[in-house]
Amino acid sequence: MLRSRFIRIPFWLTFVFLYLPIVVVVILSFNDSSNLFVWRGFTLDWYAELAGDERIREGLVNTLIVATGSTAIATVVGTLFAVGIQRHTKGGLVRAFALTPALLPDLLLGIGILSLFSLLGFTLGLYSVLLSHAAFSIAFVTAIVLARLSHLDPSLEEASRDLGAGPVRTFLRVTLPQLGPGIAAGALLSLTLSLDEFVIAFFTAAPTTPTLPIVIYSMVRFGVTPEINALATVLLFVSVVAVLGAQRLTRVTEAL
């Protein structure tokens, strides 16, 4: 065994590295100074400004619409896809096809979908982002539900059929409940992916309907204001609550 002090120090340094930027942002969000780097005392002004920012509110609403819509589609379609792949396909071809979107660079998907929509004359807007997000989220839901399916006990379904339940009833009353945690994890992942997704939205959103990440991108690009610190802190808080909640609910880390 390697003496642990040789790895204990790098271990703690890693966590300093991971959390220093986050701590800086949170502290500076309470800084009563328009100069970002000079501490002048505590204030909540930037949060007030954030709450009144029309652009950010619009971005947030757009993001929520896209995320809930695409998650709803991805969860239903992805779950069905996984069940279909496990039950009704022999080889790995359909499976590979279903999971490929998760492996492709988001840049390729972004420009590809942009090219398709422009060829078809499909007007960019919220729908284009929603559909694109659904398309790649399906792969993630399918992957997670497939993993769960491979751990199911087939004898329960056989028992259900032997007891006279039809295929629909067996699916709804026996299979689906067992898949519950997998579906929940898939939906949660799809939601988080969509909330944070930037590259595909960057190519498929209309300038008039930016999602929150696009709004943040333009804010960061065209001058840094302390308001972003407040926004960052709020989003960090939401992520922490979501991750801890997910951990409680589904033990996502075990799946990894």
Next chain:
Amino acid sequence: MTQSTTAGPAPSAPTRRARGRLAGLPFLGPGLLFTTLLVFVPVLLITAYSLFERGRFGGVVFEFTFDNFIRLFDPLYLGVVANSLGIAAAVTALALLIGYPTALMITRLSPRWRTIALIAVLLPFWTNFLIRTYAWILLLNNAGWINQALQALGITREPISMLYTPQAVVVGLVYTYLPLMILPLYSSLSSQDKQLGEAATNLGASPFRVFRTVTVPLSIPGILTGCVFVFVPAMSNFVIPELIGGGKTVLVGNLIRDQFLEARDWPFGAALALVLTVSLLVLLFLQSRLSKRLTDGPGRRRGGRRQAQGQTQGQAVADA
């Protein structure tokens, strides 16, 4: 449980299999439709565009040509590719250097602290990517905390310009993708048989020798997976070079983005994106092949295969 995952629910007669095909349509149909329309067709379209000429005012003229691929060999673009490869390699090496001891340490924690440490590694990863990038702009700024600390400690008198340099881009990318290195390393290290290390120690090996001859060789599949997971997204990222690199460091991702949104040369952008994607997919394929071969040692074939399968599933999740 003992069946392979692709087999049907029960050994079925041919007639039942045929009926099963049709019954599969409501399940498979929507997924196939979505993935075909919004992933498969767009990728085909990009492939097609890469073989056509650009229009004089942007857009695509449907005349067949290989020019877009020939243009990739222009020293200007080869320079960008070399630059991207160099930066992605540096990012991967640094992430491995930071990630390996961290992952190793996590495997030695008690189960409770192990979970907490893993969540702590994942947490920054689940927070908005742009916010994390922005945080580094604050830190690396001439008036930022790092420069303030360096000056307060008397290490430097004038602030050091760190923002808008290639090194800053490397730091930003390492920060962003570090969890993708730590997680596969952790899963590989934690599945190692502890008795092997103990046996080596009993036979008189020094701790460093155990590390070098037992721990590291057994974790090579994890190292490979982690390296590919970091290298692949680092190659195509265009946001960090722009925000932290100030647009001075141009990577392949930036070039592709610019061809589509600024130069309006879609065919050339498509050719670039296609070559990038194919190289990255080849890398992913080689890694999964190699990992599978390395984990499927004699005597533990089944277990090895199952582990490799679990890893690819985790891979899909982590790749987000």
